[in-house]
Each structure stands twice: as C-alpha cells, then as structure tokens.
Amino acid sequence: MTTQSKKNYVHDEYGWIRKIMIYVLLILGLAFFLLPVVWMLSTALKTLPETQAFPPKWIPSFQWHNFVQVFKEVPFGRFTWNSVWYTIVTVCSTTFFSAFVAFGFARLKARGKAVLFGIVLSTMMLPPQVTMIPQYLIFNKLGLVDSYWPLIIPTIGGSAFTIFLLRQFYMGLPKELDEAVEIDGGGYFTIFFRILLPLSMPGMATAAIMEFMYRWNDLIGPLIYLSTPDKYPLALGLANFTAAFAQTPWNLLMAASIIAILPPLLLFFFAQKYFIRGIVISGTKG
Numbered sequence: 001m002t003t004q005s006k007k008n009y010v011h012d013e014y015g016w017i018r019k020i021m022i023y024v025l026l027i028l029g030l031a032f033f034l035l036p037v038v039w040m041l042s043t044a045l046k047t048l049p050e051t052q053a054f055p056p057k058w059i060p061s062f063q064w065h066n067f068v069q070v071f072k073e074v075p076f077g078r079f080t081w082n083s084v085w086y087t088i089v090t091v092c093s094t095t096f097f098s099a100f101v102a103f104g105f106a107r108l109k110a111r112g113k114a115v116l117f118g119i120v121l122s123t124m125m126l127p128p129q130v131t132m133i134p135q136y137l138i139f140n141k142l143g144l145v146d147s148y149w150p151l152i153i154p155t156i157g158g159s160a161f162t163i164f165l166l167r168q169f170y171m172g173l174p175k176e177l178d179e180a181v182e183i184d185g186g187g188y189f190t191i192f193f194r195i196l197l198p199l200s201m202p203g204m205a206t207a208a209i210m211e212f213m214y215r216w217n218d219l220i221g222p223l224i225y226l227s228t229p230d231k232y233p234l235a236l237g238l239a240n241f242t243a244a245f246a247q248t249p250w251n252l253l254m255a256a257s258i259i260a261i262l263p264p265l266l267l268f269f270f271a272q273k274y275f276i277r278g279i280v281i282s283g284t285k286g
C-alpha cells in the first residue's frame with residue numbers, strides 16, 4: 001500500500017468520527033439557542049399557578065386558549081394594527097429616501113461629495129441618546145407629541161446605514177447603463193427609477209428587512225412620544241402588559257410575545273435568501 005493510499009484510508013476511517021463530532025456540536029449549539037424559545041412556548045401553554053410552580057415544569061397543561069385570552073384582556077389587536085401600519089410606513093419611507101440619497105452619492109458628480117458622505121456616515125457614531133432630548137423639544141414645540149409624526153418624519157431623511165448599504169450596491173452596477181440612458185435622452189430620474197431601482201431590489205430587500213426588524217421591535221421611540229394607550233404599538237403594549245393585572249400574568253405575556261415575534265420570524269425565514277444576497281453583493285462591490 002502506497003503512502004497516499006494509507007493517508008486516504010486513515011482519512012476515510014476517521015472522517016465519520018469528525019462528522020459526528022461536528023453534528024453533535026451543532027445540535028448542542030442549536031439546543032442552547034432554542035432553550036429560551038422552548039421555555040417561552042411552554043410558559044405560554046400553562047396556567048398562571050403552573051408558571052409559579054417550583055421546581056419549574058417543562059411540560060405544560062397545553063392551555064391553548066391563552067392565545068385567545070390575550071385579545072380579550074388587553075387591546076392586543078389594536079396594538080398589532082398600530083405596529084403593522086407604523087412599520088410599513090417607516091420601512092417604505094426609509095428605504096426609498098435612503099435609495100434616493102445613495103444614488104446621489106454613487107452616481108452624481110459634485111464637489112465635496114466625499115466629505116458629505118463622510119458626515120452622513122459619522123452620524124452612525126452619534127448615540128441616539130444625544131439627540132433624543134433636542135428632538136423631543138422640537139416636536140413638542142410643533143405640537144406633534146402623542147402622535148406617530150415624530151417617528152415618521154425623521155425617516156424622510158433616510159438612514160445612514162441604509163444609505164451606505166445601497167451606495168455600495170449602486171457602485172457595483174456598471175456606469176455604462178447610465179451612459180446608455182443619457183445617449184437616449186434620459187436624465188437622472190430616468191436612470192434612477194427605470195434602471196438602477198429595479199436592479200437594486202436585492203439591496204432594497206436587505207435594507208427593508210433590517211428596517212422592519214428595527215421598527216417592529218422599537219420601544220424607545222413610542223415610549224417617548226406616545227401617551228395614549230390606543231396608539232401603542234406591540235413593543236410598548238407588551239411593556240405595559242401588567243397594567244391591567246394585579247401581578248404579571250406570565251402565561252399570557254409569553255403567549256402575546258410569541259404572537260409578536262411571528263411576523264419578523266416569518267419574514268426573515270422566507271426572505272433569508274434575498275437578505276444574504278443583498279449583504280454579500282453590497283459588501284463585495286464598490
């Protein structure tokens with residue numbers, strides 16, 4: 001038996017052991033990360049006394065009516081609708097205007113463009129706590145507090161990270177497309193709306209998914225500007241879930257939390273391909 005044959009034999013003999021070890025480590029890691037989710041689901045299917053039992057019970061009594069009870073005890077449907085429309089408006093606004101600004105940085109020629117782009121990126125290093133109070137004072141002067149306008153208006157300027165992400169995407173598209181449109185008599189708006197925007201759908205999808213995750217789980221913004229319970233989104237509604245009870249109803253709170261995480265979970269599950277593709281293309285081009 002030659003030396004190469006011996007190496008192949010040893011590799012085949014111990015290769016399956018290596019695979020088993022890898023799969024065991026992956027399963028253990030998966031179990032570690034899924035443990036809180038399993039406990040949340042178990043708690044959502046228990047009665048209130050079962051949630052306080054010691055030692056804790058992993059197998060619940062399967063109280064499926066807890067998911068229905070959530071909508072009866074608090075205006076959970078209203079919270080859900082507020083989150084849906086608020087998220088859709090802010091995601092569409094942020095993604096579109098960020099794409100518009102990114103197009104200018106990627107395609108237009110202007111003196112000082114690099115400096116302006118650096119200023120835009122520098123805003124990502126500015127903690128939101130720094131601008132929180134001045135921004136609140138401005139909207140309070142305008143009489144927009146206790147409405148969604150203070151949360152929607154800032155999205156018109158776009159997001160610094162989304163601008164950066166889409167700019168990188170546009171930089172990877174050939175400029176010959178722009179020249180072809182200009183030869184046919186088209187302007188910048190034609191280039192943006194009819195050429196670059198359709199081609200940038202993977203980047204736009206990535207930006208929209210990330211913005212959706214942020215807006216759906218946003219708590220600080222609504223907590224600062226909203227004071228009427230009927231206007232609460234899901235995140236703020238869950239934070240105030242104990243207001244209608246003498247104690248924290250952990251079973252109902254976990255049931256409500258499961259309902260709240262389903263939309264972003266399903267979105268990421270079905271749009272994962274576009275999310276990864278947009279990240280890869282935006283990160284390797286430009």
